[in-house]
Amino acid sequence: MNRVSRIVSVLILALLASAAQAVPSNKWRLEFSGAAESDGELVFAVTPDGGVPTDVVVTIGRADGENEIADKATEAFTIAVGQDYYVERDDGEDVLLKRRDGAQLFEVRLVHNTVQAVRVKFDAE
Template sequence: MRRWILATSLALYACVAHADGLQNKWRLEVSGNAETAGQIVVLVSPEKGEPIRATTQVAAGRAENDVARDISTALQMVASNRYSVETDDGEDVLVKKREGQRDFAVTVVENTVQGVTVDIDAE
């Protein structure tokens, strides 16, 4: 129950925190190698509607390019019908809205992988 409350609170925070930061394309820049195993949780929050949560399990020792591919794969699995997701420059993940979709925000709501950071920039 606590996890559900925490997840819901984080989702609501992400929607409120990015209410003015909606874009049609985002770049997630992955830096560093995974010193420990863990997970990275990305929330894609459209202007209206339910946020989409993508959870990436990361093994210890993964290089930043591998982590970026892992995040890309996790996002594709849950969001490919609304968003185009691809890797760029090896360590970056691009998320773009598909035609007819609303602008959206992207937030990393959890990162338990030591040595890896994910910075998010509007494109």
């Protein structure tokens, strides 16, 4: 397999993986893992079913642990989308987003991550 074919294969797999996460739900769990090895940002998109995405930027400092990252994410999500969704911490490193009555089902995805060694796992509940 040549270099171009490998790159195309990787891009296709990445698109399929992101499409698999793009299922509207009424509640999402974001599980943060790893300690930050660099300063940076996690940029999320919260998109109501058929609606316009809202960007949520979480600024992370070098050496922030998963609990501190979850705390910063909770604050950022509350500021950005709190009027339509409940935002709460769970189990230290998890953040739950739940739609309020009357709000659309929604999707959450990671758009951009410039923080080394921090991962986010998404679960629609």
